[in-house]
Amino acid sequence: MFFLFSRAMLDFAALFLAQANASAQVHFVYDIAAGRVIFVNHAYEQVLFGTGAGVNAELPALLARIHPDDRGYLAEHWARWVQGEQLSEINVRLQRVNESAQWFAAIPYYHPAATGALLVCTLHDISAAKHHQANSDLFNSRKNVTLEVLSHDASGAFIMIEQLAQYLRDELPAAVKPEVGQMLKMLENTSRESVKMIRDLIRLEFTAAVAxxxxxxxxxxxxxxxxxxxxxxxGYELLGHHFAYELPEVAVYANLDVSKFTQVVINLVSNAMKFTRDEGHVRVAVVGLFDRVRVEISDDGIGIPAPMLPYLFERFTRARRLGLRGEETVGLGLSLCKTIVEWHEGTLSVASTEGEGSVFTVEIPLAEGVDSRLPDELAAAVVFS
Known part of the structure; x- marks a missing residue:
């Protein structure tokens, strides 16, 4: 029986090695007690350009290529993995000379063997997927910005046409042909419907993204x-509005759905513009704090009446009102923004003084591995320790 069991284990090990070596992904087995790699498959040579026999000697140079912002992040997870804890997939970057960084998804498995615990890890090259996702996120953000800026400008123009047509129709002398009044009425209705169509389009885009x-x-x-x-x-400067932004000088990492989060910021900026006069100012400031990142959208517009503030983030809020250029709202925007921020375990708050302006503040937790901002040598020292 022992012979049969041992033979089965040997067959299983041979099958594992054959499958691992046939894989296009990098697989390695790390002996935690010995502190060394005891197996790496053939893909290591094609993907990372190392040699199987020299993998342990090559580790320092390989680790030095980890992106500085990812070293502490990887170190934090590695410390848990070797204890058999929180075996979740993470994404890290390897730097390359004169090329964009190479992205890998590291998928760990902890094996508590009788002869000593092992960490088995698979490295999937996800560079192409990351590149496509970045392009998709950029396209979505550009689309949303374009829609918001154009709707802001076009809505204002249509509202003005509607108001002028209504004024002219009201002031027409009785002697004027009835057809003139009918045409002005048609112009008024067309302008009103055009504004509604534009705002409906923006609302549909936002709610579809949330869904x-x-x-x-x-x-x-x-x-x-x-x-x-x-x-x-x-976009806003071309329209004659004053908009500015400030970003952190160093990288600040958070766990985000990029498309949804950028849409929140775009919506909050659009909302600030809606209640800020043409000569006013809207500003966005992104600040990295000790344990969170803060995004402030401030304006020197008309502000929010104090009685409205408690109801601002309700669905179909009673605090809804027309913008300065006649923009309508159904009161869903701020509610959806708050929902998305809370999905990110963050908060959305507002401070406002009527006649002086408003500040909307988004705060979300920093991603794990905040020690990625430690000196490079310290972050690298704890990886594979």
Whole structure:
């Protein structure tokens, strides 16, 4: 019986080795007590350009290629993995000379063997998927910014046409042909319907985005907001409005659904513009704090009456009102923004003084591995220790 059991184990080990070596992904087995890799498959040579026999000697150079912002993040998870805890997948980057970083999904498995615990890990190269996701997020943010800026400008123009048509129709002398009044009425109705269509389109885009499942990634908040905020800056400045933004000088990482979070910021900026006069100012500031990241959207607009503040984030809130240019709202925007922020385990709050302006503040937790901002040598020293 012992012979049969041993033979079965040998067959299983041979099958594992054959499958691992046939895989296009990197697989390695790490002996935790010995502190060394005891197996790495053939893909290591094709993907990471090392040699199987020299993997332990090559580890220091390989670890030195880990992106500085990911070293503490990986170290924190590795410390848990070797204890058999929190065996969750993480994404890390390897730097390459004169090329973009190479992204890997590291998937761990802890094996408490009688002869000593082992950590088995698979490295999936997800560079292409990350590249496509970044392009998709950038496209979505550009689309949303364009819609918001154009709707802001077009809605204002249509509202003005509607008001002018209504004024002219009311002031027409009785002697004027009836057809003129009918045409002005048609112009008034067309303008009103055009404004409604534009706002409905924006609302549908936002609610459709909210309805999709969360796709959380560990990202640099300043970097993912840079593109949308710059587009808002260009768009609003072309329309004669004053918009500015400030980003952190160092990377600040949080776990975000990039598309949903950028849409929240875009909506809050659009809302600030709605209640700020043309000569007023809207500003966004992104700040990295000890345990969280803060995004402040401030304006020097008309502010919010104190009685409205307790109801501001309710669905179909009684605090809804027309914008300065006649923009309508059904009171869903701020409620959905608050919901999305809370999905990220964050908070959305407001401070406002009527006649002086408002500040909307979003705060979300920093991602794990905040020690990624420690000196490189310290972060690297705890990896594979």
């Amino acid at each position: 999709t499942n969360l796709k959380i990634d560990r990202v640099d908040v300043g970097e993912i907001l840079r593109g949308p905020l710059e587009q808002l800056h260009i």
